[in-house]
Amino acid sequence: MGFSKLDAYLRRAVEEGWLPGALALVAREGEVAFLEVYGHLDPEKGLPMREDALFRLYSMTKPWVSALALTFVEEGALSLQDPLEKYLPAFSRLQVGREVGEEVVREPLRRPVLVYDLLRHTAGFTYGVFFPSPLKRLYLEAGVDRYDLDREAFLERLSGLPLRFGPGEAFEYGLSTDVLGHLLEALTGKSLAALLEERVFGPLGMRDSGFVAKDPARLAQAFPKDPETGRSLRLLPVEEEPPRYAGGMGGVGTAGDYLRFLEALRTGRGLLSPALSRLMTEDHLGLLALEGMRRGPEYTPGPGYGFGLGVAVRLSGMGLSPGNPGEWNWAGFGGTYFFVDPRLGLTAIFLSQAPNLLSVLEPERALHSRYGSRLWLAFRTLVYQGLG
Incomplete structure (x- = not known):
């Protein structure tokens, strides 16, 4: 070589x-x-x-959190079929936003977002940045891409925004892994930092x-x-x-x-x-x-x-x-x-x-x-x- x-x-x-x-x-x-x-x-x-x-x-950071989530799946403490709202109830109000010209028309979801969707980025969450669109503009205006929001403000703002696609409809790269990390916090009562240290970094000597x-x-x-x-x-x-x-x-x-x-x-x-x-x-x-x-x-x-x-x-x-x-x-x-x-x-x-x-x-x-x-x-x- x-x-x-x-x-x-x-x-x-x-x-x-x-x-x-x-x-x-x-x-x-x-x-x-x-x-x-x-x-x-x-x-x-x-x-x-x-x-x-x-x-x-x-x-x-996303592969860290994805692997962390799968450690709970492997133990039977979490299922890929679990709905997001089971752990973060604010997301029970989610809707999908269909872009019609410059307008965003909200529609009900055909099914809830699953843990599986969060892991494979088919939940419908997006980023405001990366390729402009009317719906992405709503994400930018809500500031959910920003790093300086605390957990409560982030989840409150994001749960009120429409999804870009219905769950399972399309791959849409976005905030799914952020949501997954907060779901794991709700599941365990521990911070994401503590969970990664306990289950990933510590065991691997990172x-x-x-x-x-x-x-x-x-x-x-x-x-x-x-x-x-x-x-x-x-x-x-x-x-x-x-x-x-x-x-x-x-x-x-x-x-x-x-x-x-x-x-x-x-x-x-x-x-x-x-x-x-x-x-x-x-x-x-x-x-x-x-x-x-x-x-x-x-x-x-x-x-x-x-x-x-x-x-x-x-x-x-x-x-x-x-x-x-x-x-x-x-x-x-x-x-x-x-x-x-x-x-x-x-x-x-x-x-x-x-x-x-x-x-x-x-x-x-x-x-x-x-x-x-x-x-x-x-x-x-x-x-x-x-x-x-």
């Missing part, structure tokens, strides 16, 4: 000013085959990147993972301004306890910790049984994935991918980069990404703190970006190239 082309690509990205700093890790059958750091931990202070750097993981940076001096920082848009960058504040534990975007951790988590799922040891690990990392969309591909990039995890219970799952050899059917992955808005190819015993992690604001603020320009998802595609391609 030789990862010289991957190494050269990332060094060039830093030298040309597209990345402030980065870390790349590739493991085969749990053994690290490549680990390298690039650029700066803090570009303003000139501090070099380090192997034990802490990164804001944003949506890479000492640096959580919702607060254990050592702020190791926290990776972004450029002050996005290199493509020139807009100021403000990342999640993870130096202090958050107003609520946001299961969909609030986590912070290291590459070493995240590797332990991914290996536990790949091998079915230490967290979930092999059967539950496979259940999590197999496709659960079926024909909904094909329907999403027909609608366009907003409605699918990517060409050739379905979605499992918290991760995207490759369905076939079709796609924009190499990979085998059954490979699973996810990314975070702050510049983080992983993929696992069980057929090859391959686990790869890329961490940086460099969001691309074109994908949020100017989605019509995102496909012309030098950055964004192209970085993940290049990383995947060059990892497979390095395997020989």
Whole structure:
């Protein structure tokens, strides 16, 4: 194996000013085959990147919470068929919002949101950001995407908003994992932070993972301004306890910790049984994935991918980069990404703190970006190239 082309690509990205700093890790059958750091931990202070750097993981928090939920399913304390309102009664008033021109017409639900829907993002909850629409505007106006709401305010506002699709109708990436985390809090009477520590981080030895940076001096920082848009960058504040534990975007951790988590799922040891690990990392969309591909990039995890219970799952050899059917992955808005190819015993992690604001603020320009998802595609391609 030789990862010289991957190494050269990332060094060039830093030298040309597209990345402030980065870390790349590739493991085969749990053994690290490549680990390298690039650029700066803090570009303003000139501090070099380090192997034990802490990164804001944003949506890479979602697989943590999904796996956590499945530990309760495995014990029989939670069922995938349980309705959301059983644990959070305010959501019994949910409606679906049909977009008619610029208007949003509310209709009753045909069935309630299930735990299963929360895990596979078919509940109908959306984000206000990522591709504009009349219904998404309601989410923006309610401020439910914001990080500074406490738990009670978040749940009260979200339960009064319409779903973008009826439960089970479509894959709609959104706030489902945040809701799932709060459901687990209601189930147990414990905070999401305490549950993750008790059931995930502690057993796996993930000492640096959580919702607060254990050592702020190791926290990776972004450029002050996005290199493509020139807009100021403000990342999640993870130096202090958050107003609520946001299961969909609030986590912070290291590459070493995240590797332990991914290996536990790949091998079915230490967290979930092999059967539950496979259940999590197999496709659960079926024909909904094909329907999403027909609608366009907003409605699918990517060409050739379905979605499992918290991760995207490759369905076939079709796609924009190499990979085998059954490979699973996810990314975070702050510049983080992983993929696992069980057929090859391959686990790869890329961490940086460099969001691309074109994908949020100017989605019509995102496909012309030098950055964004192209970085993940290049990383995947060059990892497979390095395997020989």
